[in-house]
Amino acid sequence: EPVEDKRALLDFIDNIYHSRNLNWDEATSVCSGWTGITCNSDNSRVIAVRLPAIGLKGRIPMNTLGRLSELQILSLRSNGISGPFPPDLLNLGNLTGLFLQLNHLEGPLPLDFSVWKNLTLLNLSDNEFNGSIPLSISNLTHLTSLNLANNWLSGDIPDLDIPSMKLLNLSNNNLTGVIPQSLLRFPSSSFSGNNVSQENSLSPVMSPSPAIEPKHHTLRFSESAILGITVGGCAVVFTVISLLLIFTYKKEGEDDRKTTGNKKPGKQERSSKNMVSGNQDANSRLTFFEGCALAFDLEDLLRASAEVLGKGTFGTTYKAALEDATVVAVKRLKEVFVGRKDFERQMETVGNIRHENVAPLRAYYYSKDEKLIVYDYFDQGSLSSLLHANRGEKRVPLDWEIRLQIATGAARGIAYIHSQSGGKFVHGDIKASNIFLNSQQYGCVSDLGLAILMNPISPPVMRVAGYRAPEVTNTKKVSQASDVYSFGVVLLELLTGKSPVHISRGEEVTHLVRWVNSVVREEWTGEVFDAELLIYPNIEEEMVSLLQIGLSCVARMPEERPRMVDVVSMVEDIRNMNRGSSPSLETRSLGSTPTFTPKVDDIGSSSLHI
Numbered sequence: 001e002p003v004e005d006k007r008a009l010l011d012f013i014d015n016i017y018h019s020r021n022l023n024w025d026e027a028t029s030v031c032s033g034w035t036g037i038t039c040n041s042d043n044s045r046v047i048a049v050r051l052p053a054i055g056l057k058g059r060i061p062m063n064t065l066g067r068l069s070e071l072q073i074l075s076l077r078s079n080g081i082s083g084p085f086p087p088d089l090l091n092l093g094n095l096t097g098l099f100l101q102l103n104h105l106e107g108p109l110p111l112d113f114s115v116w117k118n119l120t121l122l123n124l125s126d127n128e129f130n131g132s133i134p135l136s137i138s139n140l141t142h143l144t145s146l147n148l149a150n151n152w153l154s155g156d157i158p159d160l161d162i163p164s165m166k167l168l169n170l171s172n173n174n175l176t177g178v179i180p181q182s183l184l185r186f187p188s189s190s191f192s193g194n195n196v197s198q199e200n201s202l203s204p205v206m207s208p209s210p211a212i213e214p215k216h217h218t219l220r221f222s223e224s225a226i227l228g229i230t231v232g233g234c235a236v237v238f239t240v241i242s243l244l245l246i247f248t249y250k251k252e253g254e255d256d257r258k259t260t261g262n263k264k265p266g267k268q269e270r271s272s273k274n275m276v277s278g279n280q281d282a283n284s285r286l287t288f289f290e291g292c293a294l295a296f297d298l299e300d301l302l303r304a305s306a307e308v309l310g311k312g313t314f315g316t317t318y319k320a321a322l323e324d325a326t327v328v329a330v331k332r333l334k335e336v337f338v339g340r341k342d343f344e345r346q347m348e349t350v351g352n353i354r355h356e357n358v359a360p361l362r363a364y365y366y367s368k369d370e371k372l373i374v375y376d377y378f379d380q381g382s383l384s385s386l387l388h389a390n391r392g393e394k395r396v397p398l399d400w401e402i403r404l405q406i407a408t409g410a411a412r413g414i415a416y417i418h419s420q421s422g423g424k425f426v427h428g429d430i431k432a433s434n435i436f437l438n439s440q441q442y443g444c445v446s447d448l449g450l451a452i453l454m455n456p457i458s459p460p461v462m463r464v465a466g467y468r469a470p471e472v473t474n475t476k477k478v479s480q481a482s483d484v485y486s487f488g489v490v491l492l493e494l495l496t497g498k499s500p501v502h503i504s505r506g507e508e509v510t511h512l513v514r515w516v517n518s519v520v521r522e523e524w525t526g527e528v529f530d531a532e533l534l535i536y537p538n539i540e541e542e543m544v545s546l547l548q549i550g551l552s553c554v555a556r557m558p559e560e561r562p563r564m565v566d567v568v569s570m571v572e573d574i575r576n577m578n579r580g581s582s583p584s585l586e587t588r589s590l591g592s593t594p595t596f597t598p599k600v601d602d603i604g605s606s607s608l609h610i
């Protein structure tokens, strides 16, 4: 526990106004989930403070943050910090990233930037800084990105000859004179909104730039173009999250411009963005859940690099990489059926569900045009991709141990979900693409509670239909029993390696539940298991046990399915049973499940023969 750093942080937060509550409790460890705080690997020092859009107002108190001498990243963007450049920050000699954009800082920039010799990312844009750009910035030999746009900086642009610099934005200031030769590799947009020229330079025409364009420039794509890309299922990296929000911004920005006569367009855009991302406008902001260590705002999402992960029933999901290296999954919901109140109520319920086998909902955003939800990003992919992707030569088999852990974890997660809201909560969309691996490599369920927000008459696509219980004819009819059915299909998928609806023998479409039932009836049980599993010794009995559980879950009549808590103990018993004495394979039948006996009519009375 870095006691000194903790004290410094408490001194900081106790002495500055902030409208969003933080979970910085003196009684808890600063390194164990304090919002926006990251410690080093042995928890001896705080190395990152990220507090964007928490409604900070006023000056940064003296002798507070400056005591965090090992700090590498400081992000206080999108707040209402005012006054001169905080002198305290000059003590942070180990900073690699400093993000103070979108505040109300004023006066000159610090004269000597050499104190931050390790700085790679510097963003002081969208403030009210004036005076000239200090030449000492050129001493920052590791700098890769410099953004001073939308300030009131004046005078000549100094010769910032920094070979590592890939991104430069000095636009919308009052800079004059000639662009130095060393900066001509950057696009003209880096200097727009100033009174600068390229005259007198050796090359009269801008040379093609090897530098990366600032990401927010991609805002000029049209929504329809992006939707086209999305529908095309393209997985190339785009800066598209920004586009999800552009209409909201555009509208407000336009209104702003109509009502003010300011000739600095950048600043007007800024204020409209602030209104959306700040905390004042309760109607359109990202709402975070208690205990969430993530700290970013819409502004950050706007700038994020985003990759389309896939398009599902409820919308499109993106992997968004924020400037500070935080990676999240953002789901853009389409056709939300309910109004704001119901949506928020459901989000609050879901957001407060915390269990190691339930993917935590981190934040949501609701406006008339956009509904977004933010989750942690799971970098191993979903159970669906683990099972079905790369079935060719490059395939890494999903071993039995992990499959059993996925089943156990997901079952526990669903059982926990069912215990919420007075034992009435329904997931509504259990399927392999909504199950991920948690840090212990157990299953973890995501996307809970979305089904009832969506249009109840949307027809299920075939992929989804395979998981849907027979009685669910529209999304309003989902129930805990239908979750159990869907989980049963997931178990069958885990065991067979086959999708719930798959093509077999050429064109013929096979429904997994029917296929497994018929193979079992024919007493060819051994045929159902994924060939990948057959290489593991001594797991037949466990596979058969899991198959029994799966088949009991997919019973046709809802009342004949086990409850999820029973499923959990049955799945857990598979391992317990194996450790103790267990009946031999020959003597076990489908009807011998310890805690639940499925009806013979549904699954047949035949013994399982391998």
Ligand SMILES: Nc1ncnc2c1ncn2[C@@H]1O[C@H](COP(=O)(O)OP(=O)(O)OP(=O)(O)O)[C@@H](O)[C@H]1O
Binding pocket: 309, 310, 311, 312, 313, 314, 315, 316, 317, 329, 331, 375, 376, 377, 378, 379, 381, 382, 429, 433, 434, 446, 447, 464
């Ligand atoms: N938090 C996440 N981390 C990593 N990948 C994710 C995350 N959430 C979703 N995905 C993946 O993104 C893709 C699209 O997900 P999405 O939830 O939009 O659709 P789906 O799960 O296929 O269908 P549905 O919308 O019906 O649940 C899927 O492959 C899913 O596994």
